[in-house]
Amino acid sequence: MDLEYTAEERAFRDEVRDFLADELPTDISEKVRTGHELGKDDHERWQAILHERGWLAQTWPAEHGGPGWSPVQRHIFDEEAALADAPRLVPFGLNMLGPVLIEFGTPEQRRELLPRILDSTDWWCQGYSEPDAGSDLASLRTRAVRDGDHYVVNGQKTWTTLGQHADRIFCLVRTAAEGKPQAGISFLLMDLDDPGIEMRPIRLIEGGHEVNEVFLTDVHVPVANLVGEENQGWTIAKFLLTHERTNIAGVGFATRGLARLRRLGTQVVRGGAPLGEDPVFAARLVELEARLEAMKVTNLRMLSAVQAGGSPGAASSMLKITGTQLRQDINDLSRRALGPGAAAMPHELDGDLAIVPDGAEATAAHYFNNRKLSIYGGSNEIQRNILARQLLGA
Amino acid sequence: MDFTTSDDRQMLAEALRRLLADTWDPETRATAAYTTPYHLPTAWKALAEMGVLAAMVDEDHGGFGGTGLDLLAIFTEVGRATCPEPLLATLLALRLLSSVDAGDDLETVMAGTRAVVAFAEPDDPDAVHDLATTAHGGGGGWRVTGRKSVVHGGPGADLLVVTAMADDVMVLLAVDPSDAAMHDYGLIDGGGASEVVLEDTPARLLGTDVGGALDAALDAGRVALCAEAVGAMDRLVDMTTDHLGARKQFGRPLASFQALQHRVVDLSLEREQARSITIRAAADLDTPAGPRSVALAKHLVGQCARKVAEESIQLHGGIGMTWEYPGAHVAKRLVMLDAQLGDSDHQVQRVVAMDAADA
Ligand SMILES: Cc1cc2nc3c(=O)[nH]c(=O)nc-3n(C[C@H](O)[C@H](O)[C@H](O)COP(=O)(O)OP(=O)(O)OC[C@H]3O[C@@H](n4cnc5c(N)ncnc54)[C@H](O)[C@@H]3O)c2cc1C
Numbered sequence: 200m201d202l203e204y205t206a207e208e209r210a211f212r213d214e215v216r217d218f219l220a221d222e223l224p225t226d227i228s229e230k231v232r233t234g235h236e237l238g239k240d241d242h243e244r245w246q247a248i249l250h251e252r253g254w255l256a257q258t259w260p261a262e263h264g265g266p267g268w269s270p271v272q273r274h275i276f277d278e279e280a281a282l283a284d285a286p287r288l289v290p291f292g293l294n295m296l297g298p299v300l301i302e303f304g305t306p307e308q309r310r311e312l313l314p315r316i317l318d319s320t321d322w323w324c325q326g327y328s329e330p331d332a333g334s335d336l337a338s339l340r341t342r343a344v345r346d347g348d349h350y351v352v353n354g355q356k357t358w359t360t361l362g363q364h365a366d367r368i369f370c371l372v373r374t375a376a377e378g379k380p381q382a383g384i385s386f387l388l389m390d391l392d393d394p395g396i397e398m399r400p401i402r403l404i405e406g407g408h409e410v411n412e413v414f415l416t417d418v419h420v421p422v423a424n425l426v427g428e429e430n431q432g433w434t435i436a437k438f439l440l441t442h443e444r445t446n447i448a449g450v451g452f453a454t455r456g457l458a459r460l461r462r463l464g465t466q467v468v469r470g471g472a473p474l475g476e477d478p479v480f481a482a483r484l485v486e487l488e489a490r491l492e493a494m495k496v497t498n499l500r501m502l503s504a505v506q507a508g509g510s511p512g513a514a515s516s517m518l519k520i521t522g523t524q525l526r527q528d529i530n531d532l533s534r535r536a537l538g539p540g541a542a543a544m545p546h547e548l549d550g551d552l553a554i555v556p557d558g559a560e561a562t563a564a565h566y567f568n569n570r571k572l573s574i575y576g577g578s579n580e581i582q583r584n585i586l587a588r589q590l591l592g593a
Numbered sequence: 594m595d596f597t598t599s600d601d602r603q604m605l606a607e608a609l610r611r612l613l614a615d616t617w618d619p620e621t622r623a624t625a626a627y628t629t630p631y632h633l634p635t636a637w638k639a640l641a642e643m644g645v646l647a648a649m650v651d652e653d654h655g656g657f658g659g660t661g662l663d664l665l666a667i668f669t670e671v672g673r674a675t676c677p678e679p680l681l682a683t684l685l686a687l688r689l690l691s692s693v694d695a696g697d698d699l700e701t702v703m704a705g706t707r708a709v710v711a712f713a714e715p716d717d718p719d720a721v722h723d724l725a726t727t728a729h730g731g732g733g734g735w736r737v738t739g740r741k742s743v744v745h746g747g748p749g750a751d752l753l754v755v756t757a758m759a760d761d762v763m764v765l766l767a768v769d770p771s772d773a774a775m776h777d778y779g780l781i782d783g784g785g786a787s788e789v790v791l792e793d794t795p796a797r798l799l800g801t802d803v804g805g806a807l808d809a810a811l812d813a814g815r816v817a818l819c820a821e822a823v824g825a826m827d828r829l830v831d832m833t834t835d836h837l838g839a840r841k842q843f844g845r846p847l848a849s850f851q852a853l854q855h856r857v858v859d860l861s862l863e864r865e866q867a868r869s870i871t872i873r874a875a876a877d878l879d880t881p882a883g884p885r886s887v888a889l890a891k892h893l894v895g896q897c898a899r900k901v902a903e904e905s906i907q908l909h910g911g912i913g914m915t916w917e918y919p920g921a922h923v924a925k926r927l928v929m930l931d932a933q934l935g936d937s938d939h940q941v942q943r944v945v946a947m948d949a950a951d952a
Contacts, residue, residue, distance in 0.1 A: 333910050335842040358911050402916035404906070404925065405781065406627075468717045470942070479938045531899075538718045539743040539932045543786065547778035552788050554715060554742060563781045567925060570906045571914055578910065580852060 202496065204271070212275050219283040222248050228284035234545060234561025236407065237286050239364040243319045245286050250317055258294050263301055263309070264317050270505045274450070274498070281451025282458075289361060292316040292323035295439055296369050299386070303427040303435055312388075326356035326370035326389075326413060327436070334581050336371070337380040337433065341415060343372040343387055345422070350374075350387065352395075352418040358575070362398050362411035365391055370415075371432050384432035388424040395419070403571075405564040406544075440577065447515050447576075448498045448522030453491050456529040459558070460484065463536045466556040474536055483532055487525070494521050513589050516582040523572035523579060530566040537562055596872070602658075602666040605648055609667060612639055613674035619919035622783065626677040626922070629777065630749035631785030636678055641705030649684050654691040654699055661816050661878030665871065668817040672824025675923050677784035679746025681817055681933070682709035686754045688810035693765055693800030698752070708752040711741035711768075711789050712807060718742060719939055721756070721811070722804055728757035728764055728796060735796040737766055740788065745933070747787025748777035755789075755796065756807060765803045766796035782925040809879070814934050815891045816878050819871040822898040825927050826864040832920045833857055833905045836912075853908060860904055863897040870894065885947055888940040895930075895937030902927035 204212065227241050249255040257273050259265030268276070288294070297316055300309050315321040332339040341354025352372060362368065368389050375383030389396065395418035401410045427435050461484065464475025474480050501514040534541045540554035545561040548554060555562070573579040598606070616636040625633055640646065648663050650656025664684070671680055686708035690699045702708045712721050726739025737757050744753070753768040774790040800806070834857055837848040847853055874890035877883045902924035906913040913920055931937055 328911070331841075333842060335844075338842075338844075404914050404916060404921040406916065410911075470719050470939070471717065471723065477938075477942075479941060527903075534928075535932070535936060535938070537932075538936070539713065540715070540718070541932055542780040542782060542929045543743070544779040544781055548776055548788060552776050554788065563929070566928075567781070570903065571911075573907055574910055574914065579907075583852070 202499065204275070208271055208275065211272055212279060215276050215279045216283075218252065218254075219279060219285060222252070223283055223285050224248075227286060231284040231286055232558050234558075234565060239322070242286055242289055242364075246288070246319050249288075250319075255288075256293055256297055256317060257288075259297055259301060259313075263297075263313055270502045271499075274446070274502055277446045278451035278454060281449075281455045284455075289322070291325050291360070291365075291369075292321060295325060296323050296388075299369075299426060299435055299439060302438060303386075303431070307423075308426065321367050322361075322365045324359050324362040324365035324368050324391075324411075326359055326368045328358045329355055330357050334578055336436070337384065339371055339373060339384065341370065341372045343374050343385060343420070345374075346419075348422050350420045350422060350425070352387070352389070352415050352420055354415050356413040356415070357410075358401070359398070359411045359413050360409060362391070362413060363400065363408065367391060368396075368413065369426070371436060374429050374432075381433040383430055384436075385429050386426040386432040386435045387420055388426060389415075389418060389420050393418050393420070403568060405567040407564070407568065409568075441510070441512075441515075448494055448518035449526055449572075450491075450495055450498050450522070453494070453522065453526050453529060456526060456533065457484075457487055457491055460487070460529060460533045460536065463533060463556060463559060467536055467538070469538070480532075480536065487529055487532065490521075490525050490528075494518070494525060497521065513586060516577075516585045519576065519582050520573075520579050526572060527566075527569055530562070530569050533559070534563045534566045598662075598666060602663060605644070606666045606670055608643060609640075609645055609670045610673065612636075612643060613670060613676050617674045617676045617678075619922075622675055622677070622919070622922055623916060626783030627779055629779075629785065631779055631783070632678045632746070632749075634749070637707060638705050640678060640680070641703065645680070646683060646687065646705070647703045650687050650691060650699065650703060654694070655696070656687075656699075656703060659691075661813070661875035661883075664813060664817045664878070665820045665875040668820035669824035669827075671817075672821035672826075672926075673828050675783070675825060675828070675919075675926050679707070679709060679750075679784065681814055681821075682744075682746035682750075683707065684817055685710040685712075685810045685814050686752070688813050689754055689765055689803065689806055690799070692806035692809065693803065695767075695799050698767065698799070702752070706751045707746070707749070708754055709744055709746040709750045710754045710756075710810070711744045711747075712756045712811075713742055713744075715740055715742035715788070719935055721807060722763065724756060724758050724763070726755070726757040726791065728759045728766055730759065730798060735766060735798050736793045737768065737791045737796045738793055740790050742788055744787045744789050745780075745784065747775060747789060748785040750787075753789065754799070755791070756803065759801070762802050763804045763807065764801045765799040765806075767799050768794055768796045780929070782929040783922060808884070811934055812883055812887045813878060815887045816871070816875050818930050818933055819867070819874060819890045819894040822894045822927060822930055823864070823868045823871050825923050825930075826860075826867060826898060826901045829901055829905045829920055829923045829927065830857070830860050830864050832923070833860065833908050836909050836920075840910075847908075856904060856908060860901050863900050867894045867897040885944060888943045888947070891935065892937050892940035892944070895940070898927040899931060 254266050256265045261267035329339050343350040343352045370387050371384050372387050374385040395416045397414040399412045400408045467474040537555045541563045543554045647656040648658035651659035728737040755766045755768050772794050776788040840847045870890040870893050874886045877886035912918050
């Protein structure tokens with residue numbers, strides 16, 4: 200057994216580190232570090248830099264413009280990018296629609312749409328969830344009725360992340376009412392400026408605008424925008440869920456979060472001594488570190504199995520639960536480390552009047568916002584149901 | 594043994610519940626709590642007129658309550674309404690003003706002049722006896738210099754009650770906020786606070802050697818926070834059970850999934866543990882057993898409150914994460930109140946220190 204990266208993987212890590220040090224714009228990493236909201240232009244700038252290097256579409260095969268990385272290489276990039284305060288890559292076009300088109304799309308769809316994802320012409324958002332179809336996604340009711348060479352779409356999508364920046368949306372829609380609910384779902388692409396589409400913001404618990412509602416009224420969508428066959432949408436959605444999700448654990452984010460928390464322990468004074476010397480705090484920090492170390496190895500075990508041609512299977516549900524809980528607990532202890540000042544709205548007072556250490560201003564906001572981690576992407580309860588079925592055969 | 598609430602307290606609690614339900618409906622809460630001055634001056638006036646402030650003061654000082662059980666009754670309602678009125682800050686002020694027999698100030702504050710206490714400092718907020726703020730008296734009256742941090746209720750306050758060191762003794766001073774540099778900001782769970790910068794600021798001496806009085810006031814505040822948490826947990830657990838009953842997925846109510854049933858039962862257990870230890874602390878306040886009981890309560894309640902908040906968001910799913918959903922604001926308050934007046938971990942250390950001092 201050898202838990203270390205190979206010489207090539209280490210060389211790759213150095214290459215990634217150098218790239219991030221040289222190419223990641225400091226104004227962008229500074230926003231990430233201090234918890235300022237990133238604008239669309241920030242994402243686009245960073246995507247252009249990655250694209251230039253050929254590192255943007257990390258999950259795509261080389262023939263479609265991907266870098267041809269192994270799962271371990273992708274993991275190394277994710278970890279280094281998080282530690283360097285790089286923006287999280289918005290996944291909808293790059294990691295969701297791209298792989299779907301490559302697997303299920305027509306040659307025309309691939310030719311037309313993939314390059315537009317790569318050069319940021321198209322910003323995609325994901326229209327799966329509906330007000331009454333959350334965990335039970337297959338019960339979705341947005342209907343697409345065939346009318347000549349168009350579908351006419353009516354219904355409502357919700358929780359559409361970053362839809363406010365998007366040009367297009369990929370949706371799951373109902374195209375058949377008979378049979379099992381899963382069997383009547385199709386995967387359809389729409390332009391957000393099509394007549395009949397209205398987007399409204401949803402404000403999240405900490406005050407940010409990150410998700411939206413999308414109302415669809417008699418939207419005419421060309422049949423050419425169907426991906427895969429009619430009524431094959433559920434298969435496509437499942438492909439995406441089981442598609443290698445090497446970053447599901449968020450090891451990089453957790454590693455960065457713990458490093459920052461450790462730093463807070465040296466910056467914050469509590470009862471006359473640095474917080475890091477407080478035995479209660481120190482014990483909590485050690486516990487988080489042990490959990491992170493364990494998760495890192497679980498993650499590497501999964502990666503090496505995938506690298507050897509296996510499927511992540513149960514491991515991705517396990518890592519989703521373990522990783523999100525750990526990140527939420529790191530967010531929690533970070534917020535607590537700041538004491539009463541954690542409650543101050545981020546960045547209302549900076550400079551001499553700052554109440555918490557530099558970079559920690561949005562800690563409580565992140566704590567609340569990251570409650571989403573255990574809700575979306577298949578809630579942790581749904582992951583437990585999946586694991587229970589596997590463990591118990593129930 | 595008798596766990597019923599006295600008629601007087603029950604009446605006050607019910608009146609307060611109605612007042613807060615009227616003034617702090619969820620829509621008002623979602624806006625006014627987050628915009629200056631982060632509370633409703635009209636609501637404050639109504640609270641004073643109802644006698645809520647006087648109910649936080651004992652009879653010897655012109656009030657008609659002031660016991661731990663009075664605080665329990667009042668602040669449970671504050672929590673149930675997620676009311677962001679700076680009542681805790683004023684409770685601390687009333688307690689301190691009582692301890693130095695500041696009769697005139699007490700009277701005006703009970704009548705609605707809004708006083709808040711500036712006791713914590715930015716570098717080490719828990720070290721409330723180890724102050725960098727200094728004061729000195731002399732021919733031209735008292736002057737105070739230093740910075741006070743996260744002064745809850747600071748925005749729009751009429752009177753600051755400030756702790757400072759004069760030589761080696763802690764003194765209590767009254768400062769007019771218009772003489773101080775007040776830097777106001779909003780809080781993530783609603784309500785506002787200020788960084789108060791004092792630079793040779795004129796002050797009026799209220800009392801000297803007030804370290805013990807400060808500790809007693811903070812303990813009263815801790816009981817109030819525990820009671821607020823219990824009221825907020827009552828509301829949030831109810832909202833969660835309602836939601837699980839109403840929301841259907843997979844063709845059945847969420848409440849029918851056993852995995853979720855057990856989770857919500859656990860929340861009700863947390864809530865009852867929190868309620869019981871809060872009753873203990875409220876009954877023990879101002880007795881020799883008070884400090885230890887209060888620290889135990891604040892320790893346990895802080896953890897229960899966070900668990901209830903996090904779990905209720907989770908059990909609601911996406912809707913629990915939205916600004917529009919009133920439960921989200923209750924959850925934020927439940928999480929953040931732990932950090933006030935020494936968090937759950939800090940209370941452990943206080944208990945350990947008390948026991949070591951007694952040994
Ligand atoms: C910030 C955020 C961003 C999102 N972004 C997107 C996006 O871009 N596109 C998109 O399509 N969707 C998005 N979602 C939606 C997300 O996928 C759903 O919130 C999620 O599927 C849960 O659905 P729900 O919110 O309706 O909760 P519900 O399904 O109502 O669940 C409520 C609670 O019940 C539990 N539960 C449900 N069924 C069971 C069961 N059978 N057994 C045990 N427990 C159960 C859940 O785990 C949860 O705790 C986003 C959500 C959030 C919060």
